[in-house]
Amino acid sequence: MKVSRRDLLLGTAGLTAGIFFTPVPWKVLDDVSIWTQNWAWIPQPPRGPVTTKLAACTLCPSGCSLRVRMAGGFPVGVSGSPAHPLTKGALCPLGFAAHQLNWHPARLQEVRHQGRAASWEEARSAFEKACAEGPIAIVDGRSGRAASIVLQSFAAKHKASYDALRNAEEKSLAPYAKWANVSVSSLGYDLENVRTIVSFGAPLLDGWGVPGRFTHLWAERAAGESDPQLRLIQIEPKLSRTASGAWRWIPICQGSEELLAASLASVLIEEHLVPAQGPVPPASVTDAASQTGLTPAAIRELARAIVDRKPVLCISDGESPAIAALNLLLGAVGTPGGILPKSGHPLPMPPASANDKPLRAVLIDSTVPWEYVAPEGAEAFRFAAWDGGGSRAEWLLPAPGFLEELSDLPSPPTCAVATYAVAPNLLSTSAQTKTAAEFLLQIDPTLPAIDQTIRARCEEIFRARRGTVHAAKPASIASFESAAKLEQALRDGGVWLDDPPAHSPLKCSLREWPGNSGNRAPANWATTWAQPVLPPLAAKLYQESSLRETPQRSQS
Amino acid sequence: MSARYGMVIDLDRCTGCGACMVACAAENNVPPLPARATDRTGLTPMLVHKVNNGLEGAGRREAFIPIACMHCANETPCVSVCPQQAVEVDKATGIVMQIPQRCLGCRYCMTACPYHARYFNWWDPSWPPGMEKTLNPGVATRMRGVVEKCNLCHARLHTAMEKAAAAGKKEIEMTDYIPACVEACPTNAIQFGDLANPDDPASQAAHSPETFRLLARLGTEPKIYYKSRQPWVRALAERSASGHATEGQHV
């Protein structure tokens, strides 16, 4: 018999009715809804056991201890380590997203010569040629590391100059170093014993010094108190975060900090608020009043407030001889609660050397801030893990990134007590990256290797028999049987903290009141971060919220 | 376990650094958004607001208020409006639990939340190549079109529960469960604990007279408390629509 259209329609109707009595529509609906939840382009987090390893951050001189959570060989989370004697577990805001930094789109993957891909061999022969042809300079952004010893030894052996750059915090200590004829790296601020801090624009609560060190002190002793144990007087033109948290905010006109310091000194001497010693500042209260925008009465009242509760310490943002002279007058140099020399600092710091002749080439370590510009005419060999853009360096050389470099951590610039730690390389780096030190070691293998220097330093610390190692629990140096055991404790994440300094006096000789040092660039939350890029999640702070302004980076 | 996890945030200690915001985003696999995202379309489960005392010149002062989900305990607004039942208050912990995979993106909860603590995924999450290997295994990623919010770092609660179970204990150790924002704060401004446990320091802090809650008069019983000794900050927090501080209305 012939199949008619009606048969087909009825058959289809039967099919449709029947399908609902099968699992098909229900299972397909369920599966399709699951399918819509699993688009291939939505990244899935890794699976697998998470282990926690101790490390240290090397992105700035503070060297905060880290607990890094790892899964499948990748870092999946970062937090501070409460065992660190200075940070007590704090990190800067950028540190919490630093574990993602190695995959930043601006990561430098290959050697580049004038914008084109090149090889390490070419870079090496170009550098060796430059060394042979004329004077070269080696620029180090964080002197004092084992890598710095390599850089400085190379410079000494090959008659190059070694230039140790200082950041703003170190620069604030430079005047005392000059007047007392000691090295800058041997000085520090004894914040723990101070009762009044006069900060001339230094962002003490927002990125100054070691994260956590001052913020914890301030939180315990000052936050919210109308009569705090620790008085913070913030002198700066705008209401910064530090100014908001300060006991007193003194708004002054931009650039008048040093004149104010000088006039405060003259008030202190005039009203016999300090024992008269040292040079008299050539600044009257009326001069300062007109420049700063404060009334003469306000300046006098400020001077009285400064000495009301001693010890008092002034901190400048960057190098300021006038503010340093004020500290000298206040008796804050070489006394507890002031600027102190770190006790018997056992780690020899390489001395800087300078060269007057025009340079043939400059080797720039990855710790040098991106804004650094090589002298005109010098062929620049720039080591960096990330390409911040706009670099005029002829050679861009890929350096290891976050947690990819074995390094040691000498005392951070602002600390009055010496510390030492080792930052392990938790992540293996590709063969394409090299540190400046490794590069020079390849050219001259007789230079002291990093491991060798670390071992020597641990032996020095062990022999000096001072201090404690802060790991899960603090352990006195006496509890270590050998230097090797001490070294292992540091490589496992411990931090050595020296005993408090034995108040060795710091004799500063100052003939006359110093002149002004010139304008300084205003500090913002990103300027202490030396890297050319920010972690991607930092955008939460300034783009996806109005908490902070976009960091202004000076153009090179 | 019948805990009521909550926080006491000391606004006098908050310096507005933003470490809590970054730590929260890293812990919860919040993606960095495209360049065209703004503070209105941002994804910030922890968000620090800047407020000021209204004065100009030398008398001006600013304060910073970290705001995340308040984990409201009474007639939780977002729970009551969700058509998908994608949000629920956990009886065991007091956490207001949001399952983004169940959300259909109607954003009714965003309208209902009096604290603006909920955020919408306007874009699919996208990380630079390779960066997805650094995601936290304990938190699932979301796709665009769903709402998300602070979940009190329940991934860390899970880790603490597993550790307790492996050690044969029924209750977790509070030292094992520390939310990312609490851990990150460099002034220890955020105290976290079980508000139902009278021995917990956070619970004791929450009951002190210095402590207040935002929009307390709405009666949602938020579990995030704030404290400040500065009168202008308290006045700002308890300000009614007319702009005047409503003194005496402490709940």
Add this chain to the structure above:
Amino acid sequence: MNRHVLAFAIGLVFALVAGWVVFPRVLYSHQQQPVDFPHKTHAAKSGNADCDGCHPFNSDGSFAGIPKNDTCAACHTDKLGTSPAEAKLVDDYLKTGTTTPWLVYSRQPANVWFSHAVHVKRAGLACADCHGALGTSDEKRLYEQDRISGYSRDIWGHSISRLRRAPHDGRTMSDCEDCHHKRHIEVGCFGCHQ
């Protein structure tokens, strides 16, 4: 019989056969494990009758899951026998350092949190209670994957209608809920989700 009813009935029967017989066959793809692994042989030969010899808990309470190459290499540094499966394991995976791409029958979505520690150590469940007597068999089970959802057939269960199921067949959310209801253990969303 009325011709129209016949046409309808033919369509109906066709649908029923397609839905109940053809559909389950077509929905699932069949894949082989990378290496034919015999559980019973290993339990006997390694002297480890308990599952946690190769599937232990880590010190923090997390579950090791499917063993990594290190565990296999502890015995199979070199070929112990002559089976082609072992040869494949040693040559293709252990010696090259490539992670063996085991197909996981019980793989759940990323937003599911299942804690072995809570279920085994706290609730006192035995491995066999959920996984069956895996250790007593050398069965080389096929991995069947749902072509639409991408998950293993073990999740929905082998019974396509989910009626007359074998015990412990199926690992969907409702299966977890059933067990919890039976034992009167109430957990909120975050008890199982992340």
